[in-house]
Amino acid sequence: MDPHPRGRRRGRPTGCSREAIEALLRAGGTNTGIARELHTDTRRVAAIRAELDLGPARKTLTFAEKWAAVTEPAADGHLRWTGRRGDWGTPRMVYRGRDYSARRAAFEELHGRAPVGPVFPGCGWDECVRPEHLEDSPMRKALRTQLTAIFGEAAA
Known part of the structure; x- marks a missing residue:
């Protein structure tokens, strides 16, 4: 029996759409916050941010x-x-x-x-x-x- 029925071996699931990530990025979300909310990997969010040329994520609030x-x-x-x-x-x-x-x-x-x-x-x-x-x-x-x-x- 395959312990990973969907074929994933490690990492977080990436079942969210690119459009959902883009919408949250454009709304000012942080990579970590978006990854947590959409249950995806922060590297995926960061890559999409870079492709869209949105610049760095907003800073942590004081x-x-x-x-x-x-x-x-x-x-x-x-x-x-x-x-x-x-x-x-x-x-x-x-x-x-x-x-x-x-x-x-x-x-x-x-x-x-x-x-x-x-x-x-x-x-x-x-x-x-x-x-x-x-x-x-x-x-x-x-x-x-x-x-x-x-x-x-x-x-x-």
Whole structure:
């Protein structure tokens, strides 16, 4: 019995049409993204790109470009999430090749460190994703300590 009934010995299937690849290339898709979407080989996509003289694939988006594409300004200086959401409605984004909570990714980008504990908006609006409004556990603890020092136990 032939272990490869279609005659393929290795590599990814190439059952997609050239027209489908061309359409996605002209729409600005990357070689890897198109290959993944159409279940074909990236070398095939790259060869078609070269034949069409479309130039190199677009560059990887920066964090700021990705962030701007999935957020919009809201009232009072807040920022509303318009992108993908997880199972419980949590804003989600792929950042540095990993699927993150969008708030964690924004916190890490702004502060240059991974957050400790959950990240929540400290501004009072639960839907806010403005990086400057996000706080992790040590930031919330420090704020509680400061408020207690100023206003006493009633502030805690």
